[in-house]
Amino acid sequence: MQQADVAGDLEKVLVTEEQIAGRLAELAEQIAADYEGRDLLLVGVLKGAVMVMADLSRALRIHVDMDWMAVSSYGSGTKSSGVVRILKDLDRDISGRHVLVVEDIIDSGLTLSWLLANLRSRQPASLEVAALLRKPEAAKVDVDVRYVGFDIPEEFVVGYGLDYAEKYRNLPFVGTLAPHVYR
Numbered sequence: 445m446q447q448a449d450v451a452g453d454l455e456k457v458l459v460t461e462e463q464i465a466g467r468l469a470e471l472a473e474q475i476a477a478d479y480e481g482r483d484l485l486l487v488g489v490l491k492g493a494v495m496v497m498a499d500l501s502r503a504l505r506i507h508v509d510m511d512w513m514a515v516s517s518y519g520s521g522t523k524s525s526g527v528v529r530i531l532k533d534l535d536r537d538i539s540g541r542h543v544l545v546v547e548d549i550i551d552s553g554l555t556l557s558w559l560l561a562n563l564r565s566r567q568p569a570s571l572e573v574a575a576l577l578r579k580p581e582a583a584k585v586d587v588d589v590r591y592v593g594f595d596i597p598e599e600f601v602v603g604y605g606l607d608y609a610e611k612y613r614n615l616p617f618v619g620t621l622a623p624h625v626y627r
């Protein structure tokens with residue numbers, strides 16, 4: 445009932461549940477091979493990356509530690525404010541650790557570019573990024589992303605962790621909103 449209501453707000457599905465699972469399995473294999481014999485720390489970026497973190501980490505067949513940061517630059521709108529705030533910092537020191545930042549989406553790149561500079565200053569042994577989605581046409585800054593799930597067009601998307609005004613995060617797929625929802 446509720447799911448039907450939620451789906452009614454969508455214009456189209458961009459990435460299906462099956463496509464997400466398939467791509468995360470491929471990325472997990474790549475990551476497991478790249479980090480073999482190394483101690484890996486996954487850093488999830490709340491709240492959007494919760495679903496990616498949950499599914500990617502379970503697809504990984506190596507030991508990992510997990511920590512979380514919460515940063516916010518979007519508030520309740522569909523445009524990045526460019527001002528990034530730390531809402532929750534990491535619990536532990538990352539100096540000397542191999543850190544893989546896990547993100548749901550790289551849109552303007554402003555959040556990630558700020559976050560990487562912040563994390564780099566804490567002197568990890570290595571620092572890479574895994575993101576489910578990337579919008580190449582929306583990039584305002586260049587960020588080097590080692591693992592990308594899907595490149596998507598410059599449209600506002602929701603689902604699989606991604607929200608519009610805190611809604612739609614629980615959709616199992618990624619889709620675009622019907623214009624009537626945000627106009």
Ligand SMILES: O=P(O)(O)OC[C@H]1O[C@H](OP(=O)(O)OP(=O)(O)O)[C@H](O)[C@@H]1O
Pocket residue numbers: 489490491492493515516517518519524547548549550551552553554555556606607
């Ligand atoms: O590349 P950018 O243009 O900076 O956008 C990407 C960031 O924006 C979203 O987070 P948001 O600030 O909305 O917080 P949330 O994860 O809690 O939804 C998303 O989860 C990324 O972290």
Ligand code: HPA
Pocket residue numbers: 518549551599600601602606607608
């Ligand atoms: O397209 C998007 N959807 C939801 N949240 C976002 N944060 C950055 N880009 C997006």
Ligand SMILES: [Mg+2]
Pocket residue numbers: 489490491492493515
């Ligand atoms: Mg986020």
